Amino acid sequence: MAGLSGALIGCGFFAVNQMHAWRDIEGVSIVAICDRDPERLRLVGDQFGVARRYTDAAAMFAAEKLDFVDVATTVGSHRALVEMAAENRVPVICQKPFAPTLGDAKAMVKACADAGVPLMVHENFRWQSPIQAVRAVLDSGEIGTPFFGRISFRSGYDVFSGQPYLATGKRFIIEDLGIHILDIARFLLGDVSSLTARTKRINPAIAGEDVATILMDHAGGATSVVDCSYATKLAVEPFPETLIELDGSDGTIRLAQGYRLTVTGKSGTKVSDVSPPLLPWASRPWHNIQESVAAIQQHWVDCLASGQEPATSGADNLKTFALVEAAYAAGASREPVQIDALL
Template identity: 70%
Template sequence: MAVLKGALIGCGFFAVNQMHGWRDAEGARIVAICDRDPARLRAVGAEFGITRRYTSAEDLFADGGFDFVDIATTVRSHRPLVEMAARNGIPTICQKPIAPTMEDAKAMVAACAAAGVPLMVHENFRWQSPIRAAKAVTDSGAIGEVFWGRVSFRSAYDVYSGQPYLATGKRFIIEDLGIHALDIARCLFGDATSVTARTRRVNPNIVGEDVATMMLDHRGGITSIVDCSYATRLPVEPFPETLLEVDGSKGTLRLSQGYRLSVHSREGTEVTDVEPRLLPWASPPWHNIQESVSLIQQHWIDCLRSGREPDTSGRDNLKTFALVEASYRSAAKGRTVSVEEFL
């Protein structure tokens, strides 16, 4: 089968992982890159041997010659770039968060649907292998009917040095990190109908909230807690591990720090090491996230080839983004917010 040709827009901090992922991917390769910053464009072009380089996305699309585009820019540019891709009939991957507002997110999904082009949001945390291992257990019925869960990410890792914009936005942890945890909650426990959230800022040197706690009511009756913090100093820094607690009618599952998956049922307790592979280009502690980049990219290739909708399609991701919006509204108003208010 012919190798799919891709173009990548945005050669910043995280895009380097995506470029590594594409280099290893089976069935796709990047043929052109774009960044409005010539220095970043040059650096990524040189590292990955890409000679077709553009400082303007308009010029990139005008020249064409690729089957899909991977948008790895920050959130403000997502809508114009996705709409540009739709106008050009190019299947599109867009980094999370899909957009700054629900109105923008819906417009992007509608533009791609109207143009008949697939849109996938690069929502990679549900593709982390420890999360997938946990999902395989809950899906197997080993712990019975799930009635309660917790998705937790608590750290004091300095994310601001690699991503300085995280310190300056009015919104921070729910929009940037909580969005991943909320998506994992949807993936494990089903769609949510309402959210009750509390936020606070502990670090005085940033603008947005760095601590958030959300309680979700899921459609099937499960209650979950999604909690995240970048102000939590622990004896051993767990970044970037997402920890899980799931209680079912026949047992329990715990994904604990150090990638230990423990499943307790009537048959006994089984503890498995589910640490992700250290890919040749990966660097701990980021290897967990880095592996998930490769996995979601392979999923995109498979979906594009088979005409299947990706798990985290634009359409699906509206439900995750609605949880972000509902969480901010709940925290601001001090009341439970229905997710329907945003969909």
């Protein structure tokens, strides 16, 4: 599809990655940007040469003719901005976490569906090339039917210096990072029927939980453990690697630190390096995430061209978001939560 005109709302810390990726995608140009902070607007506008700049999203929708809008603000503004896009009949991408509550998320999906507007949640971790490599091994049938998974993200990386708001919210790791790891668990093992969780706060300087351990039953029969921590100090810092163990009826997959993939299956054992490429604008250790930003944005463009529903559409993301809500509920009650009851 030639000549898509997009706009970005929210020109903060992470949006710079999105702007780099848009610049590299053929047939797309970001024609307008919006941020209520004039300094962020100036910085991003100057860096990427975007002249049309707005401090008010409604004014931007009124003045611009857009093929899509990319919402990269923090969660508090997502519902209003997605609903504004729907009212203006503009296809919309929204950053994770999609909404503050599952109720808001459902309303946002409905607003876009009622308006006939495509909606994709920027749930990019499943687009990381190491994660795609694991999915490809599963699809090959090499390890048979998976019956167990451990999807793990444990780090001591200082995420608070770049994203200070992460230290202040009542909710932290499940809503911010666990959401990605839960989505990867769904991507690899299918939808979840029930879940139980334990949460902890180790870092006294933050308001929310920084450790979560979640046990899940998948509808297809597998059991998984999703474990996340930002309180784990290791000899070699793994941020932002997701480590994976999958056991199947005919073999195993191990995605270990350093992007080392070991597959033991029907045709023996094979070890490979599935390191993500370092895109020209990317920097370590974020390059893994940065590459997935480019991949998901390309997917969005492909979906707009073909009319296909994005893999992480709003409707799909409700099933990931329900796991976030369920993990908080289960962590508080120490009781299992049935997922279907939330959806």
